Amino acid sequence: MQKAWIGALALVAALIIQGPAVAAEIVSLDSPGLVGIRSAGFTLDREATIGIEAVGRESDGDGFSWGGNDDGNWFSFGDNDGDDLTAYAWILDADTRSVVWDMDVRDTDRGELGDLVEFSGSVDLPAGRYELYLTSNHAGLLNAKDGDWSRRSMRRRIEEIEEDVTHLSVSLTSDVRATTFTPDGVREASVVAITAVGDSELHRRAFALDRELTLSVYGLMEYPSGSDGPADFGWIVDLQNGERVWDMSDRRGRRAGGSSKNRMLERDIKLGPGEYMLVYGSDDSHSYAEFNSAPPDDPMAWGVQLMVSDAADRSALSEISVPSRGQPLIDFSGARDGEFFEQAFRMARDGEVQIYAIGEGVDDGWEWVDYGWIIDATSGETVWAMDDRNTFYAGGADKNRMFDGTVALSKGDYVVFYVTDDSHSAEEFNSAAPFDSDAWGLQLYAEGGVQLLESDEIQEAQGMLVSITRVRDHDRVRERFTLERETKLEVHAVGEGAGREMYDYGLIRDLDSRRIVWEMDYRDTDHAGGAHKNREQRDRITLPAGEYEVIYETDGSHAFGDWNDRQPDNPLLWGITVRIAE
Known part of the structure; x- marks a missing residue:
């Protein structure tokens, strides 16, 4: 009996000495500064009660943010979509990507400093993997600091907020042992992923499918209110032909948490066997980790990823190296304001060339001002051009367009062109730049059988007698040619005409008789594209042996290099050409 009593006392003493399980810190995050996100991951091997201590910042009443106009005058605005906190924490289930706890202003107490608020509480979590986030969203304050603002009250307010954010923090404790990891935004079922995309970035991942496969897409994008398309988004390209087979640009998805412009897209797509490239591009603001308004619930997943759930399907997909385009045969990239490029080339046999072009x-009515095109050097006809049907949104401003694909060409000689107007180019964009801004212009890639030519080689090959093109305002250009015998000729002229009268036009005169043997007549012209007054005339004529003079004359407006209305489809041909017909 005495031994039992002594044993009981020993057990009680041991319990008193050991005490209850002591909660230990699992993870903690300190201030991300004025704008930013901090994150940490942790794994629980069993159900646990997680203690949370957090310091956030409450909105100062106007949705907080400052911005500025071009004059440097600052005004208040907000994009918190009803949120009451500009700095806060939350916990995400790493597997389901759903929020399991978030900091609500109604559950906080006013802090001792500035607009700080404090949360002290707990949340019960089952075994699993979780991610802790702490965000600070004061993007407008950074703009105000960089602006020319001298009001003392504004400077004082900025200093107060800067002091506030130094105290932001969150820490988690538990009496259950936990392991930690570094979140990367990649879901467990992902086979190809582009995540944590920052400002002005363009990412590519290539993959191959050995059979038809259904893939699940999980993507986050920025879709500003009132916009016709997203500012940050992804797409898939078929590497065999360069065609875009899927993209996020015409899909709004659903709310992704935080700002209303954060959108999430989850859907299945079916792709056949082949090689593909997953691409994601972002503009110059609102991305990981410096969102300019409230971030999405799953901020590190900003980007796009492809997933499969079945192990057998996973084996059908393999990630491959992003193919290099190699060196372009013709490179007009980096095009600046008011530039014009041209290059002749010869196809030794029927084949394809690959073109990557970005323009405006x-x-x-689809007016193109920065764009590329290819003409058949023999006929002068356009065989390919950037247009609304074959180009895609290139990111940034809505007017940024991209062509990325192949063009089939028959054996023969061609000329590729690219032209820019006086604004919005690689020199300086007057609206948001495209994802791949350095490529503004055109690049042509080709394998064997394609040869670069000089312009005079083409003219000789196609029997050109006279080429008067790119004629400007207030000009009168003359060129002569001689025929040794009766010859069939092809005349092509592009000019300006309206009301049955021509203002920029060409003619051919017999120098012996001084008689006009051919003249551009409005009634014989066709619309040359662009403004209705752009006219063109193609004729086949036969002239006897003799000496002739070709004349092209323009008035004081609407000519090459200085259009007062929409330019023709092929502005470089403004003028007249005469060649021997085949």
């Missing part, structure tokens, strides 16, 4: 086209 306005969706108002």
Whole structure:
């Protein structure tokens, strides 16, 4: 009996000495500064009660943010979509990507400093993997600091907020042992992933499928209110032909948490066997980790990823190296304001060339101002051009358009062109730049059988007698040619005409008789594209042996290099050409 009593006392003493399980810190995050996100991951091997201590910042009443106009005058605005906190914490289930706890201003107490608020509480979590986030969203304050603002009250307010954010923090404790990891935004079922995309970035991942496969897409994008398309988004390219087979640009998805412009897209797509490239591009603001308004619930997943759930399907997909385009045969990239490029080339046999071009086209009757095209050097006809049907949104401003694909060409000689107007180019964009801004212009890639030519080689090959093109305002250009015998000729002229009268036009005169043997007549012209007054005339004529003079004359407006209305489809041919017909 005495031994039992002594044993009981020993057990009680041991319990008193050991005490209850002591909660230990699992993870903690300190201030991300004025704008930013901090994160940490932790794994629980069993259910646990997690203690949370957090310091955030409450909105100062106007949605907080400062911005500025071009004059440097600052004004208040907000994009918190009803949120009451500009700095806060939350916990995400790493597997389901759903929020399991978030900091609500109604559950906080006013802090001792500035607009700080404090949360002290707990949340019960089952075994699993979790991610802790702490965000600070004061993007407008950074703008105000960089602006020319001298009001003392504003400077004082900025200093107060800067002091506030130094105290932001969150820490988690538990009496259950936990292991930690570094979050990367990649879901467990992902086979190809582009995540944590920052400002002005363009990412590519290539993959191959050995059979038809259904892939699940999980993507986050920025879709500003009132915009016709997203500012940050992804797409898939078929590497065999360069065609875009899927993209996020015409899909709004659903709310992704935080700002209303954060959108999430989850859907299945089916792709056949082949090689593909997953691409994601972002503009110059609102991305990981410096979102300019409230971030999405799953901020590190900003980007796009492809997933499969079945192990057998996973084996059908393999990630491959992003193919290099190699050196372009013709490179007009980096095009600046007011530039014009041209290069002749010869196809030794029927084949394809690959073209990667970025330009500017306005969706108002689709007027193109920075664009590329290819003409058949023999006929002068356009065989390919950037247009609304074959180009895609290139990111940034809506007017940024991209062509990325192959063009089939028959054996023969061609000329590729690229032209820019006086604004919005690689020199300086007057609106948001495209994802791949350095490539503004055109690049042509080709394998064997394609040869670069000089312009005079083409003219000789196609029997050109006279080429008067790119004629400007107030000009009168003359060239002569001689025929040794009766010859069939092809005449092509592009000019300006309206009301049955021509203002920029060409003619051919017999120098012996001084008689006009051919003249551009409005009634015989066709629309040359662009403004209705752009006219063109193609004729086949036969002239006897003799000496002739070709004349092209322009008035004081609307000519090459200085259009007062929409330019023709092929502005470089403004003028007249005469060649021997085949």
